[in-house]
Structure formats: C-alpha cells, structure tokens
Amino acid sequence: MTGPDRPTPTTVVFDLGNVLIGWDQTGPLADRMSADEWHSFAEAADFSTLNTAADSGVSITDIVARAAEADPRHGEIVAGYYENFDKSLTGPIDGMAEIVADLKSAGVRLLGLSNWSAETIHHAPVVAPAISELEDIVVSGKVGLVKPDPAIFELTRDRFDLDPARTVFVDDLPANVEAAQRLGFIGHVFSGAASLRGDLSERGLLAQ
Numbered sequence: 001m002t003g004p005d006r007p008t009p010t011t012v013v014f015d016l017g018n019v020l021i022g023w024d025q026t027g028p029l030a031d032r033m034s035a036d037e038w039h040s041f042a043e044a045a046d047f048s049t050l051n052t053a054a055d056s057g058v059s060i061t062d063i064v065a066r067a068a069e070a071d072p073r074h075g076e077i078v079a080g081y082y083e084n085f086d087k088s089l090t091g092p093i094d095g096m097a098e099i100v101a102d103l104k105s106a107g108v109r110l111l112g113l114s115n116w117s118a119e120t121i122h123h124a125p126v127v128a129p130a131i132s133e134l135e136d137i138v139v140s141g142k143v144g145l146v147k148p149d150p151a152i153f154e155l156t157r158d159r160f161d162l163d164p165a166r167t168v169f170v171d172d173l174p175a176n177v178e179a180a181q182r183l184g185f186i187g188h189v190f191s192g193a194a195s196l197r198g199d200l201s202e203r204g205l206l207a208q
Contacts, residue, residue, distance in 0.1 A: 007166055008204040009186060012103060013156065014134065015147075015171035016114035019190045020100070021128035022090030025051075028081045045074040054117040057144040085120045089127040095193025097130040099200070104133055108205055112137030113156050113169070115146050136160070147171070148179035157183070168203065170196060 017023040025047070026038045033041070042048070045067055054063050060082045068075025081088075103110055112134045116124070118141035125131040138156045145152035157164060164184035171177050177187035188199055200206045 006203075009108075009166045009168050011109040011111065011160075011162055011167040012200070012205070013111045013113050013162075013167060013169045013185075014100075015169075015173075015176065015190070016112055016116060016124055016128075016131060016137070018093070018172045019170055020093055020096050020112075020131055021124055022093055023088055024090050025081070025088055027087040027090065028084035029077065030087070032080075033077075041074070041077055045070065045078065047078070050078060052115075052146060054119075055115040055140045056146045057118065057141045060117065060119050082120070086123045086127070089123055092128040092130060093193065095197070097128070099193055099197055099206075100130040100133050102206055103200070106205065110134045111156070111160060113147070113152070113171075114138070115140040117141040147173075147176040150179055150183060153180050153183050153185065168200070168205070 014020055025042070026033075026035045029038060050063050050067055053066070054060060064075050064079045064082070067078040100110060110133065112131065114121075114137060116139050118139055121137075121139050121141070131137070138152065138159065140146045140152060143152065143155060145155065147153075156162065164180075165186070167185050168188055169177065169180040169185045170188045170190050171180070172190040174189050177189050181187040186203070188196060190196060197206060
C-alpha cells in the first residue's frame with residue numbers, strides 16, 4: 001500500500017547473484033570434484049575470504065597467488081575455478097526476467113548493485129539476459145567496495161541521484177538489506193519471485 005507516509009517508489013536496485021542469476025560455486029570444477037570435496041576444499045582454503053577479496057577488486061592473478069601461498073594445490077584449484085567461472089552460473093532465477101520486464105514497462109527505474117569480481121561480471125548478462133535490461137550496475141570489484149559496507153550504498157545513491165525513501169533494494173542476504181535500510185532505502189530480503197512480486201505490487205510498482 002502507498003500513501004502520504006509511504007510514497008510509491010520510483011526505482012528498484014537489484015542484487016544479481018541468487019536474485020537475478022543463480023550462482024553455485026561447486027559448478028566450475030564439478031567434473032573433477034564432488035560438491036562435498038569442493039566444500040571441504042573451500043573450508044581448508046578459506047575460499048569465502050578469497051572470493052570476497054576478488055569482489056573487492058583484488059585481481060584474480062593475486063587471488064590465485066594468495067591461495068598458492070598456503071598450499072600450491074589450493075592455487076591450482078582456485079585457478080581452475082576462475083578459468084571455468086561461467087559454469088558457476090546456473091541460469092536466470094525463475095520469474096525474475098518477467099518482473100524486470102514488467103517493471104520496465106511500468107516506467108520504473110532499474111539498477112544493479114552486486115558483489116562481483118570485475119573480471120568475471122561479463123558472464124552474468126550472457127546467462128541471465130534480464131541483467132542487460134538494467135540501466136547500470138555498481139559492481140563491487142570495479143569500485144573497490146563490498147556490501148554491506150555503507151560506503152557502497154552511498155556511492156550508488158550519489159552516482160544515480162537516488163532518493164533512498166523511494167528506492168527499493170532487493171538482496172538475498174539480510175545483512176546487506178539491513179545496511180541499505182540504515183541509510184533510508186526500502187529493503188526486501190529476496191526469497192523468490194512470487195514474494196517479491198507481491199511486495200512490489202503492494203508498493204504500487206506492479207499491478208495486482
């Protein structure tokens with residue numbers, strides 16, 4: 001519902017991974033490692049930290065070198081992951097291309113804000129073409145900031161001259177949504193297209 005205290009938003013900012021496009025880190029090396037083997041490796045190599053570093057702008061060459069410092073085998077596996085990164089992308093999230101199309105038809109401004117390496121982001125719109133429908137995307141690896149750092153939300157706000165009170169931010173991670181909300185954005189923790197469509201409809205962005 002909208003009203004004097006809840007004006008109709010004008011803009012939606014989408015996270016990409018697991019909102020518009022599926023991501024499964026076991027995919028790139030699935031032909032040589034089972035999912036369990038990958039997760040064991042990821043824990044041993046602290047892959048989440050390496051992945052965040054790539055998202056923050058560290059080059060893939062440096063990420064591989066960091067992994068190899070701990071264990072040469074880790075370096076080989078991380079190199080293989082990035083060489084086959086496109087296989088981590090599992091396709092469009094069901095129902096989201098339709099939401100993007102409907103919002104665009106309704107004249108809603110559409111943007112992206114994603115934690116993603118600058119060196120691999122080019123794969124995303126190939127796998128999920130709806131991403132190409134966004135006006136622009138702030139990519140963490142290009143700006144050297146990662147969610148939930150408030151600075152990346154401030155950069156997005158200022159770059160696109162956004163009014164946070166009229167901007168819906170959609171992300172699958174509650175910590176990122178909470179960070180946006182602290183800066184006045186309208187937050188939606190993504191759990192699926194149906195729930196998002198219902199929320200956007202209630203806010204007057206889509207027809208019921």
